[in-house]
Amino acid sequence: MDHLTPRQIVAELDKYVIGQRDAKRAVAIALRNRWRRQKLPSELRDEVAPKNIIMIGPTGVGKTEIARRLARLADAPFLKVEASKYTEVGYVGRDVESMIRDLTDLAVNLVKGERARGVEDRAAELAEERLLDLLLPAARPVPPGFEPATLPPVQETREKFRKMLREGVLEDRVVELELRDKAFPMMEIFPGAGMGQMDINLQEMLGNLLPGRVKRRRVKVREARRLLHQEEAGKLIDMDEVVAEAVRRVENAGIVFLDEIDKIAGRERTLGPDVSREGVQRDLLPIVEGSTVPTKYGMVRTDHILFIAAGAFHAAKPSDLIPELQGRFPLRVELQPLTRGDFVRILTEPESALTKQYTALLQTEGVTLDFTKDALEEIATIATGVNEATENIGARRLYTIMERLLDEVSFEAPHLPGVRVEINAAYVRDRLQELVRNEDLSRYIL
């Protein structure tokens, strides 16, 4: 899907995120530029560096949401990390480079999944043959005194079983199968060890030294089919090719979304056990600019990985980032605070809008929810009001309000099958007015 035009990308994002045109355009252009770069002659291709983006905007206005949706669209290796996690105590030793390792792992799984789909049919055939081997006792020599002709030919029996298998009549039959157990229990061997750098080669090495143990398991046919299919697919896939392709994709199309970048802004060194924020910024520099990171799949170059950072920048400003890092994020886009009108749209328009979610959830109990237009207006008004009076948490306010609004119906739904509940403005006011009027109360509840 990486051939989507910027317009198409924005149109796709529009299905999930209301407003925020600038941010959508910026990420759409960045994505398209990846594709354009691939078309260039190689000398030029190496020169074109991605234009990394910082999205700036208050909390709850869609920064992370845009990234999440973009990830699905991009069909590229996409990793979302919180920049702040690298300052936490537990992550000392789990260095910033680990984001590239994680991205590569992800890409390998992505490509492996694609290849597995490619060999699906063949793997299914092989799995069926192995199932038949398990179901049919090996042809024994004919005991003396018996005429061979009285036994049905092996092939005929096999076909009979195949037919039964396909018809699904043998699903609950138990078979015993041998599976190669490749997953190596690292965790048990190095409990609590810093899993950052050190696991890279050890795991590979030990994995190769100790040949996969063979495990015998008794399972039902339906489970056996799944396991055998997996194993056969694994044998059909050329892992060297998968790894090469995965690394190629990471290097050329990989996207890292660095959320909460404002949490590492600031130049002062923190006291105590936390890694200094400036330290994390310095560690990020080479990765963002382009360096080579060792991973268990080999060296990965980061020059053309696209970085999209996001942060609310309440306390800190982008200019509080160290200058070198600022320079590596040339594009700044601001996200706008959400208006009352946006709230109405957010409640109804996105594919997974809240009203759709609640309606579907309650429908499972046979309760039909009906939101009137004036109810939506009322909810949006209340959300705006509470955001102004207390903390502005953007669209997240709608979550707390809807939960409170539908508390009664959600609780009683199992006892109201077949009932249609109209949620109109009066209903909304009735359920929420008291809370809204009392600011202290809304501080706690909404």
Ligand SMILES: Nc1ncnc2c1ncn2[C@@H]1O[C@H](COP(=O)(O)OP(=O)(O)OP(=O)(O)O)[C@@H](O)[C@H]1O
């Ligand atoms: N513009 C929008 N359109 C549709 N839904 C939105 C929009 N903005 C926010 N939301 C909804 O609100 C929730 C929070 O949004 P999101 O996670 O994108 O916030 P954020 O901007 O990343 O905030 P923070 O700075 O706190 O991380 C999401 O579940 C999202 O669905």
Ligand SMILES: [Mg+2]
């Ligand atoms: Mg966020």
